[in-house]
Amino acid sequence: MKSILYFRIFSLIFLITATTSTAQELTAHPNIPRIDVHSHIGQDEQGIANYLLVRERLKELHNVDLAMWINLGNGKTPFPDQDLVLKAGQGRILSCISDYSSHDGFDIDPGELKSWMQKGYVGYKIWAGPPHRRLKEGEEGYPYIDHPALDPTFAAMEKIGMVAASIHIADPNGPWGKRTKWLPDPVEYWKEILAFRHVLERHPDLTFIVAHCMWAICQDAQIDYLRNVLGTFPNVHVDLAATFQYFDLVTRENLRSFMIEYADRILFGADIGRWSDPAQNENYAKRYFRCFQILETDQTINGSFFGDAPIEGLALPEDVLEKIYFKNAMRLYPAVAEQMKSITR
Numbered sequence: 181m182k183s184i185l186y187f188r189i190f191s192l193i194f195l196i197t198a199t200t201s202t203a204q205e206l207t208a209h210p211n212i213p214r215i216d217v218h219s220h221i222g223q224d225e226q227g228i229a230n231y232l233l234v235r236e237r238l239k240e241l242h243n244v245d246l247a248m249w250i251n252l253g254n255g256k257t258p259f260p261d262q263d264l265v266l267k268a269g270q271g272r273i274l275s276c277i278s279d280y281s282s283h284d285g286f287d288i289d290p291g292e293l294k295s296w297m298q299k300g301y302v303g304y305k306i307w308a309g310p311p312h313r314r315l316k317e318g319e320e321g322y323p324y325i326d327h328p329a330l331d332p333t334f335a336a337m338e339k340i341g342m343v344a345a346s347i348h349i350a351d352p353n354g355p356w357g358k359r360t361k362w363l364p365d366p367v368e369y370w371k372e373i374l375a376f377r378h379v380l381e382r383h384p385d386l387t388f389i390v391a392h393c394m395w396a397i398c399q400d401a402q403i404d405y406l407r408n409v410l411g412t413f414p415n416v417h418v419d420l421a422a423t424f425q426y427f428d429l430v431t432r433e434n435l436r437s438f439m440i441e442y443a444d445r446i447l448f449g450a451d452i453g454r455w456s457d458p459a460q461n462e463n464y465a466k467r468y469f470r471c472f473q474i475l476e477t478d479q480t481i482n483g484s485f486f487g488d489a490p491i492e493g494l495a496l497p498e499d500v501l502e503k504i505y506f507k508n509a510m511r512l513y514p515a516v517a518e519q520m521k522s523i524t525r
């Protein structure tokens with residue numbers, strides 16, 4: 181009888197401790213706003229309401245300020261209604277125009293890009309990933325992003341100052357043992373990367389933000405290639421969207437050193453999609469917070485935005501976090517800077 185009582189008291193203490201420790205998981209950087217530059221909300225109003233509720237949960241649970249999102253569309257609504265999104269998102273979501281397959285040519289005439297910019301779209305999201313994911317067997321199309329037929333679009337963007345928003349170039353190429361886990365042909369991967377390099381060589385004045393760290397983040401030597409690209413082309417930047425779950429594939433110190441060295445060129449992103457059930461909001465707040473913990477702490481974090489693999493925290497310095505979380509996004513997207521000022525006024 182006595183032992184049952186002790187067990188109950190012990191369980192109660194355990195429960196109280198566990199609850200308290202969850203409530204105490206606060207960011208050490210409550211004053212740094214965070215901008216997610218890689219989201220796919222489209223123009224779904226319920227989804228937008230959910231984003232705002234995730235923002236509230238992050239504030240309540242973790243004292244985190246997730247201030248804004250850049251909406252890259254979702255392939256279904258390539259030109260989300262900017263005004264609708266801005267209003268439903270209470271000024272916290274800015275939209276891009278998008279094309280989710282460059283392999284059959286760009287949907288927008290290069291001559292029309294300026295008018296989209298004038299309507300307030302902050303960038304042009306281009307998906308130029310592995311050709312096998314878009315082109316059918318035997319279909320010719322434009323498998324690589326350096327095809328001359330695609331070049332007038334890049335030339336127009338460069339001329340008018342339209343940002344290449346989170347352009348997608350390849351898929352994750354893992355180390356030996358996982359080299360074909362996320363793509364069928366790791367050798368072909370380099371054709372995609374090198375084709376993109378040709379585009380970079382042709383357009384030194386076009387601001388590129390390359391999605392998913394250009395998918396050159398899954399092997400230590402790939403990070404050196406990324407250093408080479410960023411070192412060679414000052415107009416190139418990368419976002420972190422969907423990369424966190426791969427951080428265990430590379431050496432923590434290498435990744436940390438890369439982030440510190442290129443802090444001016446890295447932007448936070450999650451690759452968040454849309455969902456209709458508000459019951460999922462808590463889960464999304466948790467996923468965001470795990471990414472923040474990976475960047476901010478030296479703890480091993482169980483899971484990231486996608487997946488449950490334990491990831492070692494990078495404990496990045498505060499000035500590096502500020503750049504990755506919001507300063508770079510405000511510098512590269514002037515409309516974001518303007519909007520940030522108006523929502524914090």
Ligand SMILES: [Zn+2]
Nearest residue numbers: 218220421451
């Ligand atoms: Zn994405």
